[in-house]
Amino acid sequence: MSASEDHELQDARSPVRTIVDLARLAGVSPGTVSRALAGKSLVNAKTKERIQALAREHGFQLNQMASKLRRQKTGVIGIAIPLGHDSRQQISDTFFMTLLGFLADELTEKGYDLMLRRVIPDRNEDWLDQFIGSGMIDGLIVIGQSDQFERIEDVADGYLPMVVWGNHQEGQRHCVVGSDNRLGGKLAAERLIAAGAKDLAFLGDTQAIEFAARFAGAKEIADRMGVPIRVLSTHLSPDRMGAEIAQHLQVITGEVDGIFAATDTIAIATLKELRGRSVSVPRDMKIVGFDDLPISSQTVPALTTVRQEIAAGAKGLVDLLIRRLGGEDTESLVLRPQLVIRETA
Missing domain, CATH: 3.40.50.2300 (Response regulator)
Structure with a gap:
């Protein structure tokens, strides 16, 4: 047996627990797997059938990880900050620290711990699939869409317990809390x-x-x-x-x-x-x-x-996430901004 055949055999025998595992086995992106299992027409029929056949063979369902997490609670909520548009920005930015402070208060009040990740998507294009498929979190809050809108949309097709702080666009699939x-x-x-x-x-x-x-x-x-x-x-x-x-x-x-x-x-x-x-x-x-x-x-x-009503936004993020952890497919929450006139204009 050649080294490549041996590698393929090992891959075939490896357990398929997440979208990332199935994507690696199928030789496609996690987003393609998500769309194929959701029956999206964007994936060509041949690829869709192959992915669905692999999923049946390995007993994998699209919401398998989400279901597992609902049954086996970790008590941890993931918070990801993707910085695709400005990779040198720091979490110590005053806005991030203000929002994180309110989120920590809200989540602690609900009995959850936080797992925080600063993400540079260029260095890890599968950052989102890997985080939600890690088994270490019950749900995920993403702070900012950066330049990752389509990646977040892909994951939203198959992962319910995720809420994003960002901008709402008509027709989008992921749940957002943010200002107009x-x-x-x-x-x-x-x-x-x-x-x-x-x-x-x-x-x-x-x-x-x-x-x-x-x-x-x-x-x-x-x-x-x-x-x-x-x-x-x-x-x-x-x-x-x-x-x-x-x-x-x-x-x-x-x-x-x-x-x-x-x-x-x-x-x-x-x-x-x-x-x-x-x-x-x-x-x-x-x-x-x-x-x-x-x-x-x-x-x-x-x-x-x-x-921006940052405190109200943090409360909205947590409230919607908890409802989604319970299986509810919630609408987005768009907050009305207010002009505060002081001395510079």
């Missing part, structure tokens, strides 16, 4: 224009779905009001953000007089850079952030921002 980001962008642009801004810039990375929606909302208002708005790509990783903001301001100072920052973190870093350049806020530059983190009211001048 497009509306938040509209509120930000409306405030900047009402405060007298004539030329706007959006500081953020529109590869991230939530940030793209915020920019889309702001652009809708700017276009309607005949005010130009440009995107200045700005990352949240500490080793890039400051230099990018400095470079942007070098170019736009004297032209742009209104900045919509994708997050409060970017807005606060921009305030610091403007102060170093002796640019008066809000006289010469108006700024609106997004999140309303606790530090936002303590900046000088105090930051005008769009508030």
